[in-house]
Each structure stands twice: as structure tokens, then as C-alpha cells.
């Protein structure tokens with residue numbers, strides 16, 4: 001297939017389980033801070049990665065372009081760049097475009113061309129598509145990734161961006177000069193895949209629109225989830241857990257309008273025996289969600305941090321087969337695979353706890369509604 | 383007149399040193415194989431009547447009996463085998479259709495046996511079902527495609543009617559008539575205890591069994607035997623039988639000799655009249671007609687019961703299933719060609735239809751391609767023989783399975799394949815009161831409960847091995863299967879990779 005990769009098989013041609021490290025930081029008051037803390041946090045967990053992928057997502061980093069979709073794209077040939085730009089011109093107003101600034105780093109090699117576009121859907125095209133702008137943009141992104149060989153859109157949200165590469169995450173952070181960006185929340189991922197495809201697109205976070213997911217685990221429900229979500233126009237070309245989890249969250253939250261709490265009740269649904277013990281009303285809702293979206297239940301070990309506009313959600317599998325720690329200090333909330341990754345940037349948290357399996361920790365900016373129901377507490381699921 | 387000498391298939395071997403002439407075998411054999419020879423004071427056997435049902439062997443107190451295959455043979459011929467020649471003799475003599483029962487004994491590929499199951503190692507832990515929750519509860523029925531909320535933003539939790547199964551296994555249709563009262567009662571009792579469902583088949587529901595309605599699926603077949611408003615409302619779901627795996631394209635025939643008082647009442651037909659269900663439903667000649675019947679039944683039950691449409695697995699099954707999924711039906715049941723029957727023309731049983739594994743794989747895939755898999759649940763049957771067959775069926779995409787032959791074997795059936803004679807020595811496929819009472823429904827239901835419980839344990843064990851702790855995460859999870867010794871085409875249809883890949 002693609003003629004641009006160095007090693008085969010690539011992500012998407014085989015399914016590659018990986019172990020990993022994840023970390024996330026958010027300022028609930030919306031104070032912006034650089035990517036440095038995320039770099040320091042993930043560096044502590046060096047041994048949980050093996051240099052085959054690292055990446056970051058920052059939210060609130062493009063305030064001057066907050067109303068435009070920021071597309072981050074890898075190109076493996078100038079031809080791919082040309083076709084992708086033709087496609088973009090055809091479907092969007094290009095407000096600004098540039099190379100994403102990087103620094104040469106000895107541990108980061110074989111880099112593709114990395115470009116950034118701030119875009120907005122062409123009004124006429126959007127109207128004739130009869131879609132809302134999110135769906136329109138999502139479909140365009142999926143189409144580019146599926147159809148243009150050598151072009152890969154790895155970030156497509158508003159006022160947020162994903163930065164990822166093959167390498168250790170702390171090196172990836174230096175490479176992308178994340179000291180120069182300021183956001184109100186950051187997530188980061190260090191990857192330990194069990195074989196070596198070494199493709200930049202395969203690094204994490206995986207992102208669609210403003211959702212980004214970092215994930216540690218190997219889900220045993222993968223193919224059940226994949227075959228179900230693909231009914232709704234998604235195509236899981238990377239064959240990774242993170243990809244399918246992101247699509248499921250996009251479907252449940254954006255398309256079905258579920259709150260993040262409700263999303264957690266689908267993908268990490270409580271056991272029937274737990275549902276049985278709930279109040280009548282909760283029981284009905286949980287049973288309904290679990291039955292209606294049965295094929296979106298995720299089994300097997302996972303811990304994820306979901307980034308979205310205005311917040312973060314951390315979630316463990318129902319048995320808590322992967323570590324996940326949360327901490328709080330002043331207006332900051334920290335989430336990570338290991339306590340040490342929090343203490344290195346926040347030595348004395350006000351509170352530190354281990355969220356239980358299947359119970360989401362949802363953190364939203366103050367004064368912002370976290371989910372559809374609008375009753376989200378700033379921190380829930382303790 | 384030709385001389386059609388048919389040498390008996392079996393020999394009854396009696397160890398005379400052991401035989402005490404207690405005459406148990408004589409009393410037990412409805413086929414009258416055994417008799418006592420006053421002259422010699424010894425037991426003798428007419429093996430031409432033997433069907434090899436093992437009743438005498440099982441009850442002989444001194445283990446004096448065994449049944450062996452005869453070694454009498456025709457001159458060897460790979461093409462004109464003995465059974466082929468004998469069938470021709472039989473038909474030359476009778477001029478009739480050859481009858482047979484139970485599933486086909488022919489040597490077709492069994493794809494269940496050519497698929498292997500995955501397990502977790504290192505990257506992902508297996509889960510111990512003895513220590514952690516392991517869930518097999520399944521809901522069958524249409525799933526909502528859009529979440530609706532009330533004025534306060536609360537999710538409206540009303541759904542289309544659902545069947546709740548604690549174990550994804552149900553007893554499939556066997557009519558009262560084709561099997562006995564006691565067999566039906568065993569199934570009903572077991573379904574109730576297991577939290578699953580049994581199926582009336584096309585013969586109506588005996589009044590004694592209305593009390594098990596919560597665990598009953600009532601069937602509506604082309605003969606409409608025993609169908610009335612009370613019947614439709616008695617069960618938890620209604621199944622429209624369009625076809626049966628063992629005999630796709632043809633109807634059913636219960637001979638008048640089996641239509642005694644009780645059965646005539648239950649079926650609502652005259653005493654001793656043949657019960658013939660037509661090949662098609664005469665009000666369904668096309669898919670839109672099916673839709674009308676689906677909705678007629680929904681109207682008759684005030685939209686409180688899921689409607690199942692049962693079809694035989696035939697060549698274009700995925701297109702048919704896609705049509706059914708758009709007909710308003712809640713559940714599609716597909717019956718593979720190895721499925722059992724109380725009586726069917728042998729040629730139909732042995733040559734018509736396709737294996738359930740392939741039918742299931744292509745239907746599930748097709749419904750997903752069309753984005754309508756959520757419209758219906760899929761139940762498959764047609765020779766599910768063990769918990770690993772169940773597991774593989776679910777991994778291919780089934781929501782639940784139907785079992786019948788396995789259930790009968792648990793009740794004592796020895797697969798002699800002569801159900802159509804009505805002389806089942808195990809009290810299952812018979813209406814002879816002397817034979818029926820050999821099957822004790824309390825014991826029968828206990829054995830059924832044991833079997834399904836054992837299968838569920840095994841299912842959980844294997845799921846745990848794969849790191850899956852809920853059945854829904856297994857459903858359609860084809861990455862958990864690998865083919866062994868299969869060709870590319872077969873792998874493509876099954877949607878799985880070959881072992882090692």
C-alpha cells in the first residue's frame with residue numbers, strides 16, 4: 001500500500017497491543033500554562049515507554065484562532081501535500097497555514113513534513129452537505145486519512161492541538177517546542193508497543209475534532225467495538241484501541257448527545273449486579289444505556305484520559321486492571337498512570353486518590369458545562 | 383417382483399453367559415426386537431427391527447447386550463455405496479419419499495471444528511470467573527438508534543420489548559406432537575429455572591403449560607395450529623416460522639396416528655386427522671406480506687412482545703435477513719442445515735440449505751454494512767453441540783443460540799434418528815403413553831439445567847481466558863477466532879484470519 005513508510009507492517013496493517021504511560025493536567029480556572037509540566041511528568045515514567053511513540057494534546061493553545069479548526073497534518077511526499085491542499089481548498093476557507101515549528105532533536109528522526117492549517121468550512125459546501133460543521137469537518141478528515149496516500153490529519157479540533165512523533169514523549173515535547181505553547185489543559189502519552197511499526201501517525205494521542213484520547217491498556221473487546229462503530233461511518237484504519245475508543249466517544253457524546261458521565265456508563269458500564277443495587281431511576285437509565293449500546297462496552301484493561309474543549313475525563317476499566325491516580329492542588333487537577341508522575345510537578349497535593357474502576361473523574365473549567373445534563377460538578381466520581 | 387433383500391444395519395450381540403433372561407429388554411423395546419424363546423429358554427432378537435437406540439443396552443442389568451454395526455457388505459464401491467443401493471431398493475418397492483429424522487448424518491464440513499479461540503498472554507490479563515464477575519446476561523430485541531430525552535433532559539428509557547436471557551442459550555422449537563408432553567414439560571421447567579426460554583414449536587400450547595408463559599416463545603407456523611389470541615398473549619415472544627434448517631422450503635407433517643385427544647385439542651384440529659402445515663405461509667408470498675403478519679401479531683399483543691422471524695439458512699440468506707431486519711421484526715432466528723427434525727424427506731434434509739456458521743457470518747456482516755444490525759437481534763441454531771460452539775457463534779456475531787438436539791440428548795435421546803416412527807423408546811419423540819412415562823419431567827428438567835449450567839461455566843471460563851468479562855464484548859468479536867485448515871474463500875466469508883496470521 002503506502003509507499004512512504006520505512007518499515008512494515010504499519011499501524012493499520014496489523015493490530016499492535018501496547019503498554020503505556022499517560023498523564024494529564026488541567027487548570028480549572030482556565031489559567032494557561034506551558035507544555036513543560038506535561039513533559040516533566042511523563043519523563044518520570046520513561047520506563048513505561050520504549051521510544052516508539054509519544055505525544056501531547058494541549059487545549060486553549062490557539063486563542064487567536066479559537067473559531068477555526070486547527071488541522072495538523074503529516075505529509076510523506078510533496079505530492080501528498082498537493083492533493084491534500086487541493087482537497088482542503090475545495091472544502092474549506094484556509095485562514096492561515098504554516099509549517100509547525102520544530103527543533104532538531106538527536107532522538108527524533110525520519111520526520112515527515114508537518115503542517116498546520118486553520119480552516120473553516122466553505123459556507124456553500126457546508127450548506128449543500130446538510131451537515132453541521134463538526135460532522136462536515138469530521139467527514140473531511142476521515143476522507144483525507146482514508147483516501148490520500150501519504151497524508152495524515154492527526155489533529156482537527158478548535159483551539160487545541162495534538163503533537164506526536166516516534167520517540168520518547170519527553171523528546172517529542174522538546175522537538176515540538178511545547179514550552180512555546182500555553183494551554184489550560186494538557187494530556188501526554190508514552191507508548192510501549194509490542195512490535196515496531198514506527199509510524200508517526202500511530203503515536204498517540206488519537207484525536208478527532210476536539211476529542212483526544214490517551215490510553216494505556218489492551219482492550220479485549222476491540223473487534224466487537226470496531227465492527228459496531230464502523231456501522232456509523234467511522235473507519236478504524238489504524239487498528240488501535242485508542243482510535244476505536246475515540247470514535248465511540250465521538251459517537252456517544254457528539255452524535256448521541258450523552259453526557260460524559262453517561263458515556264462512562266456505556267463504555268465502562270457497571271456490572272449488572274451493581275446496577276441491581278441502584279435506585280429505581282438510576283437502574284432504569286443504566287440498564288437502558290448498557291442494553292442500547294451493548295456493543296460499545298469495553299472490556300480488558302484500560303486507563304484513558306479524554307481531552308475535550310473545557311475539560312478532561314479519566315476513566316479506568318471496570319476491574320481497574322491499569323493504574324490511574326488523581327490529585328488536586330488549588331485550581332489544578334492532575335491525572336497520571338503513576339503517583340510519581342504527579343509528585344514531580346506537584347510535590348504536595350491537597351488531595352490524592354485512586355479513582356475506582358469504571359468511575360469517571362470528570363474535570364471541567366469553572367463556569368462551564370461538562371455534559372449534556374449541565375449538572376456536572378467540577379470534579380466527580382471520587 | 384424384485385427381491386429387495388435389506389440386510390439389517392445392526393447386530394444385537396447378547397452375551398449368553400451374562401443374560402439372566404429377565405426379559406427387561408423385551409419390555410423396554412417398542413420395536414419388539416427382543417423376545418423369549420420358550421423352546422430354548424433363551425432370549426432371541428429380530429435385528430431387522432432394531433434402530434440402535436440403546437434402550438435395552440442401557441437397562442440390561444447384567445450388561446449382556448451390545449449393538450454392533452453389521453459387517454455384511456456389498457461389493458465395495460466408492461460411488462455406489464451400500465446405503466445408496468438400499469435406498470433405491472426401498473423406493474423401488476414403496477414408490478415413496480424416503481423419510482428421515484434428526485439432523486443430517488452426512489459428512490459435511492463442521493466449521494465450528496475449524497475455528498480456534500484466542501486467550502490472553504502477557505499484554506492483557508486473563509480474568510478468573512471464580513473470583514471476578516463474569517456476565518452472560520443478554521437482551522434480545524430492537525435497540526433504539528437515537529437517544530431521546532424528556533423536557534427535563536432525562537433519558538427516556540422506554541425500549542421496544544426485549545427478551546432477557548441470563549444465559550445466551552434458548553431451547554428451540556419442538557412442537558407438542560413431535561415430542562411428548564413430558565419432554566415439553568421438562569423444557570418448560572428448565573427454561574424457568576435457568577431464566578431462559580423454550581419454544582412451543584408449531585403445535586400450540588397445552589393448557590397445562592400456560593403457567594410457564596414468562597419463559598415461553600409461542601410459534602406461529604404456516605399451519606396456524608393452536609393459534610388464538612390467548613395463545614399469542616401467553617408467551618414472552620412470538621416466533622413466525624418461515625422455515626426450518628432440516629427442511630427448508632417444505633412444510634411439516636404430523637401423521638393422524640399421533641393426533642390423540644390432547645394434541646387434537648391443543649392444535650385445534652379433529653382427532654386423528656393428519657396435521658399438515660403448508661410449505662409457504664399462504665398469506666406471505668413476499669417480504670411486504672411478512673411485514674403485515676409481523677404487525678398483525680404486534681397489534682394482537684399490543685406491542686408488548688418481541689416478534690421473532692425464523693428462517694432456514696439458504697443461499698441468499700443475507701439478503702433475506704436484511705429484508706427481515708426492515709420488516710419490523712425484533713429478532714431473526716436462523717436455522718442451519720444440520721438442524722434436527724422430527725421427520726423430513728431425507729433428500730431435503732441431506733442436500734438443501736447451508737451451514738449455520740457461514741450463514742451467520744454473512745448475515746451479521748451484511749446487516750452491519752447496511753448499518754441495521756441494531757434493528758434486530760440474531761439467534762442461530764442448527765447443531766450447536768457444546769459451549770465452544772456457543773462461544774464461536776457469539777464471536778461470529780450471534781446474540782444468542784438455539785439448541786434442540788443437544789437438549790434432547792440431555793433428556794436421553796441416543797440419536798437413533800427414527801423419531802418419525804413415533805416409537806421413541808426414551809419417551810421423547812412419541813405419543814405412546816407407555817413410552818412417554820419413561821421420561822420423568824422433574825429428572826429431565828434437572829438434566830437440562832445441569833447441561834446449560836455446565837455450558838455456561840465453560841463459556842465463562844473461555845471468556846475469562848480471553849480477558850473478556852461480559853458477553854457483549856464477545857459478540858461479533860471475530861479477532862478472537864482463527865481458522866484452521868480453511869481456504870481463503872471460507873476465511874473471507876467467516877471474516878476471520880487463519881491461525882498463525
Ligand code: SF4
Pocket residue numbers: 396400401402403404405406407408416425438441442443444445446447
Ligand atoms: S435385559 Fe439383558 S439380561 Fe435381561 S433378558 Fe435382556 S439381555 Fe438378558
Ligand code: SF4
Pocket residue numbers: 435483484790794795796797798799800801802805806807808809810811
Ligand atoms: S428422540 Fe428418540 S427416536 Fe428420536 S433420535 Fe432420539 S432416541 Fe431416537
